[in-house]
Amino acid sequence: MKHHINSWTFENWMGPLTYVEWDADASALTTSVEVHPERLGLAELIARLGAEGYGGIELAYPHLKDRSTEGLAEIRRISALAGVELNSLLLDFGDPGTNDAARRDAEMALYREWIDAAAEAGFRRVRVGAGDGDDEASFVRAAESLALLSAYAGHAGVRVVTENLGVSLSTSDRVLRMLEKTGGSVGLTADFGNFKQDKYRQLEAILPHAETVHAKAREDGPGRLDSMDFRRCVELAGQAGYEGPLSLTYLGDGDPWSALAEMRELAGLKPAAAPRLL
DSSP, X not given: OOEEEEGGGGTXXXXXXXXXXXXXXXXXXXXXXXXXXXXXOHHHHHHHHHHTTOOXXXXXXXXXXXXXXXXXXXXXXXXXXXXXXXXXXXXOOOXXXXXXXXXXXXXXXXXXXXXXXXXXXXXXXXXXXXXXXXSHHHHHHHHHHHHHHHHHHHTTXXXXXXESOTTTTOSHHHHHHHHHHTTTSSEEEXXXXXXXXXXXXXXXXXXXXXXXXXXXXXXXXXXXXXXXXXXXHHHHHHHTTOOSOEEEEEXXXXXXXXXXXXXXXXXXXXXXXXXXXX
């Protein structure tokens, strides 16, 4: 398996982050800013990933701060130079299953804007959650929205995937049903850490369908990775026949580079040779 990283690992390192939110009172999209120190820029992160032998990145949308034509071209250039694949752009906003027509229209338009940006920058995929609806009607609406986004993205050469994320896809049965409902038009990112109950059985059920994997490591003490859990999850991916990238994901308070190195070792992944820069 290849080793990529999920940029949420560096959530607190990359400066102020702008998040998209829905203002129900104003019936409009709005944004909020979460302040963090800027220890690492996106270009610097991609260059270091390439130098350390990581093959790709799944990028959280707040980390893509410049969506101008020039900014997207620069990210495409830097990633190609570093040998780092732009695997997925993670769109962690919105609720595709909402029953609020104004919200759905606004969010679908914004999803399409981000899909356009992903295509221009050279991302292979965008990941869109299915929302937090827990009833049948919201599930059906989410499936319809994801299928529409997939059709739109397909014209730009971008694949739409969803994830075992949020209430709507909180169980393996619901994940598999969503894949069936969308008729194969929507792919799957499987996350090691998102199932709240009966985790290993549920991962066994969805991993055979995964195109990407968020190899998320939990901690069993302050700054200490739960190595047994992480190894078990990696083994389940291998047993499912998964041969795609493991996007290493660390959300603890320790040093992310040290945690990633430990996770790569636990997964049995040897660093690849860094690309030669000519």
